[in-house]
Amino acid sequence: MPDSTVAGSTVADSKHRPASRRTVAAVVVLAAAAVLGVLTIVFDWGWPVWIATLAVGAIALVVAFLRTRPVLRSAAVLTAVALVVTGILVVRIPPMTPSGWKVEPDVRLIAADEKLAVTLDQQTGEVQGRAIDDGNQLWKNGFGGSGSTDWKQLGTDAVLLFDDSGSSQRDNRAAVISIADGKTRWSQDVGRQEPFTANDTVVVFTGDKTTTGIDLATGKKLWTHAGEATAGSGGQGSYRPNRWVARSDWIAVRNASGSAPTAVLDVRTGQVATAVRATRSDFVIAGQTFVEFTYAKDGHRLAKGTPLAGGQPWSTPFGRLNGLETLDVVDGRARAVYGTKTVFLDPGTGTLREVPLDGRWSVALQSRVDGRYVAVEQRDRDHHVVATAIADTTTGKLVDVPGRGDQVEASIEQSSDGTAIAHTTVVDAVGGKSQRYTLISDGAEHGQVSTTQGRFASAGDVIKVGGRITTFPRTG
Structure with missing residues (x-):
């Protein structure tokens, strides 16, 4: 008669073999997941592979302890959960976006003060003043427009809206509205001109043939000058003509026949502060000085300063470094940016300062x-x-x-x-x-x-x- 003890042992061994194989397979999968995780970090394979790796590793860990005591199984489950959570938190760069309030994709933020955010719905042309805290509408203004609407905030209390008709047959339209209550201060056609710059009292529009100063408070046309504005004293250089300058007290204009400026105007009055006989288009208006970068007869490069409101003209050597040069104005000083250094120029004296x-x-x-x-x-x-x-x-x-x-x-x-x-x-x-x-x-x-x-x-x-x-x- 067969020994029952031996038979029972054989049956038990046969039951444990599949479990052992599962455990070994789980350990192999867990090791493979660890290797895959390292490779994902090294080769930047992305979040889908990383999440899949964490999930496979967690499942393999649980499977490896399925046939163990309950306390070990529970510990394996908790460890698997911790593995996934830690793997996400350690690697992930969490968004740092405050809650705020939601707006539709076509709604643009165009201006703000301490209490209000001003938005523009580009589908309807409607402008709204909304409380910053919760987004509640406090006022609306139906500016509308038949073309593409652009905007410029003017200081802290007004916003300029500009409707580009997109057609040579229709005039562009501009309006200034109050940020506090949304009321339209003025609205009028501006021909084929576009916004160029402003100061506390005047907003300037320019086109190919004329430049116009309009009273910021009333919309009354204050002056018109022949020629196109190309640079303002608020930080614009000649390399990027026709971009908006947030604030300027002086502007350079040119005629239709050339790129070099012919005059510098006082934005308040439209009067010519100085006639310019520039031979090149490399210039800036810094402080109260027109600064032209030109060449002497011997071929050496110079920076020449022409005062706009009193003072003495000056000239100083200004060699150009190799590579790209960008001329601009920062903190009231002329600036030339090169690859590895910046050169600042005092507009009153022509003194240079290099900053590597x-x-x-x-x-x-x-x-x-x-x-x-x-x-x-x-x-x-x-x-x-x-x-x-x-x-x-x-x-x-x-x-x-x-x-x-x-x-x-x-x-x-x-x-x-x-x-x-x-x-x-x-x-x-x-x-x-x-x-x-x-x-x-x-x-x-x-x-x-x-x-x-x-x-x-x-x-x-x-x-x-x-x-x-x-x-x-x-x-x-």
Whole structure:
């Protein structure tokens, strides 16, 4: 008669073999998931692969302990959950977007003051004043428009709306509305001209043939001058003609036959402050001086200053460095930006000051140079970009932009009066990208938001990001 003890042992062994094989297979899968996780981080395979790796590893961990004691099974389940949660939290760059209030995709943030955010519905042309705190509508203005509507905030109490008819048969239309109550201060046709600049009392429109000054409060035409405006004293150089300048007290105009300026006008009166006989189109208006960059008879380059409101003209050697040169105005001083340094010029005396960039940084080749801060980069011997950052041209130092992730792209989204918003693309450990926006002032970071989707817009401290409008969270 067969031994029953031996038979029972054989049956038990046969039951344990599949369980053992499952355990071994689970351990192998767990090890493979660990290797795949490392490879995902090394080669930036992205979040789908990372999440799949975490899920497979967690399941394998649970399966490996299925045939163990209950306390060990429970511990395995908790460890698997912790593995997934930790894997997500450690790698993920969480959005830092405040709650705010939601707006439709076609609604644009166009202006703001301390209490109100002004929005424009690009489908209907309706302008609304909405409480910053909760988005409640406080007023609306049906500006409408038959073409494409643009906008410019004028100080803290008004916004200029401009309707480009898009047709040579119809005039463009402009209006100024109050931010506080939405009332239209004035609305009128401006011919084929477009907004160019403004100060506290006058808004300037320009076209191919004429430039016009209009009273900001009443809409009354104050003056007209033949020629097209090409630069303003608010920070615009000759390299980027016809872009909006937030504030100017002087503007340069040219006639239809050439690119060089022929006169500098006082924005308040339209009177000619000085006639210009420029031989080139390299110039800026800094402070109360027209600064032209030209060449002497011996071939050496000069910067020549012509006073606009009293003072003595001056001339100083101003050699041009190799590579791209961008002329502009920052903090009332003429500025020339080159690859690895910035040269500032005092408009009253012509005195020069060079500011080199720290380390091996240079201005990013694709960067827009507009304002105090610029995007910079480092390249390897094969000219591949290996690092990006934001630099302060007045000091040459990098701005510390905190936050997790590798910064792979950088640009300046908005710049005015020494304040800028830096847009950086950051990549987490597995290759997932997010967009980070940093408020920079006085050479330091003062607030930050990030998002993985949606456009960014700002008006002062009010921002639209991820389809929501709120105030910029300041850190200092």
